Amino acid sequence: MLEAASFFDLTEFDHKKIFQGTDAVWGGLINLKTYMNSQDYSAFKHEELLDGVPLKNHLIYYNNCLHSSKGCAISWDNVGKGKLSVLRDGQPLPGASVIMAGVVIMGQKIQLGKGVMIESGSLIKGPAIIGDHTEVRQGAYIRGYCLTGKRCVIGHATEVKHSIFFNDAKAGHFAYLGDSILGNDANLGAGTKFANLRFLPGNVQLRTDKGLIDTGLRKFGAILGDRVQTGCNSVTNPGTLIGPDGILMPNTTADSGLHPSKKIIR
Template sequence: MLTPGSFFDLADSPCGDLFTGCAHVWEPLKKLKAYIDARTEPTFRHVCLTDGVPLDSPYVFFNGKLRNARECIITYGDTSRGGLSVWENGQILEGASVIMGGAVIVGRNIRIGRGVLIESGAMVKAPAIIGDYSEIRQGAYLRGYCLIGRRCVVGHTTEVKHSIFLDDAKAGHFAYIGDSILGANVNLGAGTKFANLRFLPGTIIVRTPQGAVDTGLKKLGAILGDRVQTGCNSVTSPGTLIGPDSFLMPNVTAPSGAHPRKSVIR
């Protein structure tokens, strides 16, 4: 089965409607641009930011407005557990998000949830959606059309492009995720890379026991079901689908095609 329901439990997902009506699990990627465009608007119109220039100080995003945080007291706890706290004039700003000085914002259509932390050195290109209590760490690069769920981590020198992170997905270190979907509670080991483009011209073909299926996509990285884990320095070939509760072992390249639930790819 190659349906979204075979890979993900979407009952509590805030982006579950993106998967509605999709016969194949990769089809949400075809709708992702329109989905994000319809749900983002200029966020930073209240302050003067220059595209591509690092912020000169930390900013707080609270009640729909971005403002300088020089006079705020910020405690940097575990972001995914609501540990980020912002105080101003003795009062806590419940659910405030923080963009640290040195972060780079390009474009204005970036939707930021509650309790989000964007660290120094991260670059976020619009459009993008970053869900509640997620963390964009130092050196991370969101290249546009990124849908990041709740309590997610985009880690140090991790690049994400035109991809979906469902809730609690984590790519903590040195990863590349392009044209891909990470299910809930997926964890990528350091150095995981998703190849998303064939050497030869043409669309990505997914091979299954029932036969080959043409995705119609020229670029398709990996789709990892809920709770999949990858080891350090693992690689997936274009069009790799890994079922829930599976393991991709360290230093292994997963071949293209559909791998069933509870696979151990060595």
């Protein structure tokens, strides 16, 4: 009931290994640092990419290598549908990703998939793994140990740290996610906040119908199963789990603990 398979379809997720050997779904958060530290980030280097300094020019990530955008024409089309396109001297670069001028990268432990768009004004601290056709929009703040699947959105004024996005998960506007997981096709309304730290000392305790479970985590935000939706300006308390197809209504605070599939939280 609390295992990852009860919340997510793991079939198409490239990083399902992160949940191996875990009895509870939050084991993915416990394993996140070890998993990300084991990855190869050596391809993410370029002379124009200076640590903590805004990029002066666009960079193109293509064939596992960063390139200058000199001679490139970029079509800023629908990223999530794979329509971002880059031509160099008239020749297409299939699957090329774009890092716009004005982006700030802190630490170079970054992996990019194909067709990724990182917009000007965003800040990314490594380690970060950003999956195919994902958008990191203007003003986004990625604070390290963030991993996304394919076709995700980290939107304007959204802050994310130590979190996992499954495929097609979206946090489009003014959201905060700390120590959290979004399932496939989960969508956050504007202003959704995941509180991740108790006022009182000690680990986050998970409320279930069988009593309290010690998660072993001092910081633990929310875990949203596949297709969960939150309304605008909603809030979750530390240690909130919402099963697949659940809905958190606008301007509502979700109690910590386990909320079953298809529940409407009012």
